[in-house]
Amino acid sequence: MKAILTASLLLLASCGRGGTPDIQIVDAWARETVAGQAGTAAYMTVTNRGTGDDRLVDVSASPPVTASLHETSTDGGISSMRPLDGGLSVPGGDSVTLKPGGSHVMISGLTSPLHQGDLLKLTLRFERSGDKSVDFKVASATAGMDH
Amino acid sequence: MRQLRIVLWIAVALALLAGGYLLINPKRQTPSTNTIELARMGGPFTLVGSEGRPFSSAKLNGKPYALFFGFTHCPDVCPTTLARLVKLRQQVGGERPFEIVFVTVDPERDGPAEVGKYTELFDSPILGLTGSPAQIDQVKKQFGIFSEKVEQPGGDYSVNHTSTVLLFDRSGKFGGTIAPEEQDDAAIAKLKMVSA
Numbered sequence: 001m002k003a004i005l006t007a008s009l010l011l012l013a014s015c016g017r018g019g020t021p022d023i024q025i026v027d028a029w030a031r032e033t034v035a036g037q038a039g040t041a042a043y044m045t046v047t048n049r050g051t052g053d054d055r056l057v058d059v060s061a062s063p064p065v066t067a068s069l070h071e072t073s074t075d076g077g078i079s080s081m082r083p084l085d086g087g088l089s090v091p092g093g094d095s096v097t098l099k100p101g102g103s104h105v106m107i108s109g110l111t112s113p114l115h116q117g118d119l120l121k122l123t124l125r126f127e128r129s130g131d132k133s134v135d136f137k138v139a140s141a142t143a144g145m146d147h
Numbered sequence: 148m149r150q151l152r153i154v155l156w157i158a159v160a161l162a163l164l165a166g167g168y169l170l171i172n173p174k175r176q177t178p179s180t181n182t183i184e185l186a187r188m189g190g191p192f193t194l195v196g197s198e199g200r201p202f203s204s205a206k207l208n209g210k211p212y213a214l215f216f217g218f219t220h221c222p223d224v225c226p227t228t229l230a231r232l233v234k235l236r237q238q239v240g241g242e243r244p245f246e247i248v249f250v251t252v253d254p255e256r257d258g259p260a261e262v263g264k265y266t267e268l269f270d271s272p273i274l275g276l277t278g279s280p281a282q283i284d285q286v287k288k289q290f291g292i293f294s295e296k297v298e299q300p301g302g303d304y305s306v307n308h309t310s311t312v313l314l315f316d317r318s319g320k321f322g323g324t325i326a327p328e329e330q331d332d333a334a335i336a337k338l339k340m341v342s343a
Binding site: 031032033034035036037038039040041066070072074077078079080081100101104106107108109140141142143144145 | 219220222223224226230234265267268269270271297301305308311328
């Protein structure tokens with residue numbers, strides 16, 4: 001079932017519009033941490049103002065920090081995270097928001113705390129638009145709750 | 148004889164249906180809050196507070212509280228839930244209408260200091276608790292909480308866990324739950340009820 005779904009989605013994706021994508025990143029932020037916390041999450045809105053589809057396929061950070069695309073899912077009251085192996089599709093003229101409790105960039109391997117106002121540099125790799133270096137602003141742990 | 152055969156065939160059909168259901172929904176077998184009787188949910192417990200001293204649940208007597216189990220290395224669902232509870236507490240109004248209690252399901256990594264520092268992230272009083280692995284197991288059982296470690300690439304691990312918030316009124320009686328996907332107005336109504 002999953003294989004059929006994946007195959008259909010890949011097929012659909014390959015039928016995407018072939019114009020030029022125009023990717024912008026807005027509201028990029030990461031949650032502040034305290035000493036001893038090796039991980040956190042980062043969020044953003046990816047907008048594609050172009051006419052062609054694109055896909056966010058990978059996220060990376062400066063070692064020893066690592067970054068990966070994840071999604072939180074809750075089933076029967078139990079939450080778990082799974083890697084977004086296929087990336088995130090950003091169709092032309094559309095936008096995708098990564099927000100608390102859903103898709104996020106999982107950050108691991110922090111050796112010092114992230115304080116409010118700090119900038120965390122991540123590289124976003126898009127299938128068609130290539131690499132984009134983005135500064136994620138570190139914000140309060142209570143940020144992003146207005147959605 | 149014919150009747151017996153019919154009964155047996157019905158039994159076979161029911162068994163097949165049940166088996167099929169479990170095959171389709173294997174996760175339904177995972178223990179969750181549904182598996183313990185709600186009337187027996189909770190009860191007295193002793194854990195360890197962020198100062199490293201024993202914490203008796205008697206300290207919560209007379210106070211309504213929202214109880215959440217998580218872990219400090221949790222990147223998304225735990226801080227999101229605690230930040231949401233802080234926001235909901237402001238929306239319920241009044242001066243601290245209920246306590247927010249955070250219990251780690253990862254006592255191996257989360258000692259008193261880790262739990263204490265973590266709860267300070269949310270700019271509002273949160274009671275952070277840890278304990279020995281045996282104490283945490285006992286409390287998880289009392290509250291019907293499931294958790295399991297999941298290995299991550301690079302030797303690290305994450306923890307899958309019950310993310311439902313449990314609500315208790317000031318007499319310590321179980322008063323409902325808040326699920327992550329639940330709308331704020333429904334959650335606020337429940338919080339007002341237990342805080343009354």
